[in-house]
Amino acid sequence: MGENPNMTSNRALRITDTLALPTNEKGRPSRKRLTIPDVYGNSDVPNPEYIKSHLLTEDRLDETLALRLLHDASEILRAEPNVLTLPSNITVAGDIHGQFYDLLTILRTGRPHFLFLGDNVDRGSFGIECILYLFALKISFPTKYFLLRGNHESRHLTKHFTFKRECLVKYSQSVYDACMVAFDTLPLAAIINQQFLCIHAGLSPELRTIDDLNKFSRFKEVSKAGMMCDILWSDPVPEFGQEVAPYLYSHNRIRGCSYNYSYYAVEEFLERNNLLGIIRGHEVQSAGFKVYKGKQADSYPVLISLFSAPHYLGKFNTKAAVLDYANGKIHIRQFSSVEHPFWLPNFTDAFTWSYPYMVKKVREIILVILSICTEEELDKSDRASQRRGMMEQSKHVFTLKARTMKRFVDRWKKTEQQLPCKDFLTLNYYSSPENNALFNKINIINDVEISDKIQSPLGKTASLPFDLQHVDIRSSSNAQGAAPVIRLSHSLAHISNGDINDVED
Ligand SMILES: [Mn+2]
Incomplete structure (x- = not known):
């Protein structure tokens, strides 16, 4: 082993094995954050097995422990x-x-x-x-x-x-x-x-x-x-x-x-x-x-x-x-993959992720409730109300309100499609032809803006929902600041041919 004569080989194997593992009931998260004393005990090295079994159940480490591990490892790496x-x-x-x-x-x-x-x-x-x-x-x-x-x-x-x-x-x-x-x-x-x-x-x-x-x-x-x-x-x-x-x-x-x-x-x-x-x-x-x-x-x-x-x-x-x-x-x-816990795209929580669905469904419900009669019925209702007395007048007022509400909802629908709201769109994962088109369009704009800003030599292919068209953006890294190159469906095209060697990683 010639990689590092200063390497602290005497630190190896000095693992404390007397500490009790936090109890995890049938692999469920214990919700306890492992601390430095839990993992290091009286030793100057951590016990990786405790960390592994804790992370397996999606439990997390105390921040001071995470920082300690990162620091201790980087000290060893720095000496290599x-x-x-x-x-x-x-x-x-x-x-x-x-x-x-x-x-x-x-x-x-x-x-x-x-x-x-x-x-x-x-x-x-x-x-x-x-x-x-x-x-x-x-x-x-x-x-x-x-x-x-x-x-x-x-x-x-x-x-x-x-x-x-x-x-x-x-x-x-x-x-x-x-x-x-x-x-x-x-x-x-x-x-x-x-x-x-x-x-x-x-x-x-x-x-x-x-x-x-x-x-x-x-x-x-x-x-x-x-x-x-x-x-x-x-x-x-x-x-x-x-x-x-x-x-x-x-x-x-x-x-x-x-x-x-x-x-x-x-x-x-x-x-x-x-x-x-x-x-x-x-x-x-x-x-x-x-x-x-x-x-x-x-x-x-x-x-x-x-x-x-x-x-x-x-x-x-x-x-x-x-x-x-x-x-x-x-x-x-x-080797093949093993099962693992599921995270929503971009580490979004379930409520935030489902918010666009709720907005859409609530809007549809309001629309159905307010659509108590057709345009023709509304017209008839208008004429009838003019011929009737005060009791009929109140019905007229209601139909006017209903019509106004319908116009408002229709207008809202159009505005939503015309004015891309970033927050809405980044959460807008549900798949329909018009939403896919909207999502892809906005995603391209956002990515190019980001790529231009930092002039990074990266391509971004991740984080899109699986059912959406894969959008692959690559910006040129050369000093002349060439325009970013936008390529659609790169990865999916390759996978469909059974050739994925070209997929960036
Ligand atoms: Mn790589």
């Missing part, structure tokens, strides 16, 4: 180099994306060491659970569990996808801020057994030797260009291994930033650095993994993609996979 040196006999996992219950599947088996390639948060509803538990494991067993940074371990993506909102709903701004500080300390790459480079996304034109990765300070937000951006954002070219003519890099149009690297770029890099292959995550795979061309028929593949979030986004029928490497052999282990 940019590039970890790891041994063989290891399990490598790709993107987890907030799927805490599937993360537990990975951890249940596996090798004596674990390496996570990044993107543990966003998309799924349990990103903070993933981080708190993985960090508890890191603090307790710093030479067993290793974490790399993904492009989603950053301020600008967690803000635009789900993780920030999740932290604010489940915890607080302080916990989110502490997560961001901790993410800045995550190492960027690992070399396994002096043979394989493990990295979240891939190569960069600026990356010539492994030493290049250790030459800069990583303790900052992910940059929007340059090597730190590339290794967390790049992808292999779509025609990887079947390039007609040799070339190294092309612009990554799908991501809107960074590059696509070719087979030749990988081959050249591996030869220069005397490595066998690259293991990376970053792209969803229908089988959970993708093995790319090897140098020769019997050699190791030069590139392997892993994706460890099964049933991705709750709608893609995808498997997940991890890679076991031991005794010079690579084993890919596939």
Whole structure:
């Protein structure tokens, strides 16, 4: 283990096992927030098992405990180099994306060491659970569990996808801020057994030797260009291994930033650095993994993609996979998703989510109550009332009121369609042709405004209700400030072809 001589290996295994677990009746939430004494006891390391069983029932941690875990883990991570040196006999996992219950599947088996390639948060509803538990494991067993940074371990993506909102709903701004500080300390790459480079996304034109990765300070937000951006954002070219003519890099149009690297770029890099292959995550795979061309028929593949979030986004029928490497052999282990608790889109509570339904139904009820007669009947009623006496006059007044009310409701209906109210629309999840059109229209406008404002190299594909058309917005990250590119139905088009390799993650 050469990753960090200063690592506090003496801290490992000193787990207090005398503390009583808070009682959870048949897996129901105890509603008790675990505290520092509950988890740390008299030790300087937490007991991850207490944390796991508590989080499993959707219970939460006391804020001081969450902050302590984030702080303690980031201190250990900060002491690690940019590039970890790891041994063989290891399990490598790709993107987890907030799927805490599937993360537990990975951890249940596996090798004596674990390496996570990044993107543990966003998309799924349990990103903070993933981080708190993985960090508890890191603090307790710093030479067993290793974490790399993904492009989603950053301020600008967690803000635009789900993780920030999740932290604010489940915890607080302080916990989110502490997560961001901790993410800045995550190492960027690992070399396994002096043979394989493990990295979240891939190569960069600026990356010539492994030493290049250790030459800069990583303790900052992910940059929007340059090597730190590339290794967390790049992808292999779509025609990887079947390039007609040799070339190294092309612009990554799908991501809107960074590059696509070719087979030749990988081959050249591996030869220069005397490595066998690259293991990376970053792209969803229908089988959970993708093995790319090897140098020769019997050699190791030069590139392997892993994706460890099964049933991705709750709608893609995808498997997940991890890679076991031991005794010079690579084993890919596939796994399927397990059941998990359900969260409404955007962590909305049930009352807020159902508010638009209520407004619609109450409006319809009022309309039905007030529509006591047709327009013709109203006209007849008008003429009749003019010929009758005082008793009839009161009926006339009522019909006038009814007519006014109907006009008011009709006008309200039109106004609602013409003037998009953001609050209403973000809650407007119910599906009908006119509402879908309205929702999509407004969603595009909002996303472009946000993307323009921060000039972020991100694409936003999450958080739309499943039954709505998938809207995929990608804004260009280049300094010239090119107009954002709006592409419709990108992901769904691919899934319908059984090809989801292109879906951003
Ligand atoms: Mn990624």
